[in-house]
Amino acid sequence: MVFNGVSEVGNPYTPVADLTTNEGGPDIGASDKQVQGSQTKKAASLGANGIIRGATRNKALAIFIPVDSGARVAGAAARVTVPRAG
Numbered sequence: 056m057v058f059n060g061v062s063e064v065g066n067p068y069t070p071v072a073d074l075t076t077n078e079g080g081p082d083i084g085a086s087d088k089q090v091q092g093s094q095t096k097k098a099a100s101l102g103a104n105g106i107i108r109g110a111t112r113n114k115a116l117a118i119f120i121p122v123d124s125g126a127r128v129a130g131a132a133a134r135v136t137v138p139r140a141g
Contacts, residue, residue, distance in 0.1 A: 056104065056105040056106075056120070057091060057095065057105070057106055057108065058105060058106070058107045058108065059107075059108050060107065060108075061107060063107075064105070064107065064118070064120065066120050066121075066122045067120075067121070067122070068105065068118040068119060068120045068121075069118065069119045069121075070116055070117070070118055071098065071101050071102060071103040071116075071117040071118055071119050072098070072101050072103070072116075072117045073114070073115075073116060073117075074094045074097055074098060074106065074114070074115040074116065074117055075113060075114055076090055076093060076094065076112075076113040076114075077113070087112055090112050090113065091106075091108070091112075091115075094106055094115045094117075097117070098115075098117035098118075101117055102119060103117035103118055103119050104118075104119055104120055105117075105118045105119070105120050106118065
């Protein structure tokens with residue numbers, strides 16, 4: 056989940072990591088969507104399930120939202136089918 060500010064999160068969260076992309080390096084010429092995708096992928100690799108975008112496109116905060124995580128696990132569990140014995 057991507058938020059444009061802290062007020063949009065709406066649930067308690069734990070900061071995981073500050074994310075910074077290198078505007079002068081490989082991200083030069085990258086679109087906002089590509090930068091956001093890169094930040095989201097990095098956040099997920101750190102165990103975060105959301106990011107709060109910073110004041111500039113190359114900064115974001117990776118966050119973990121426990122409420123969101125529980126809902127995803129419950130939803131996944133509801134979709135699991137167990138084969139019948141016999």
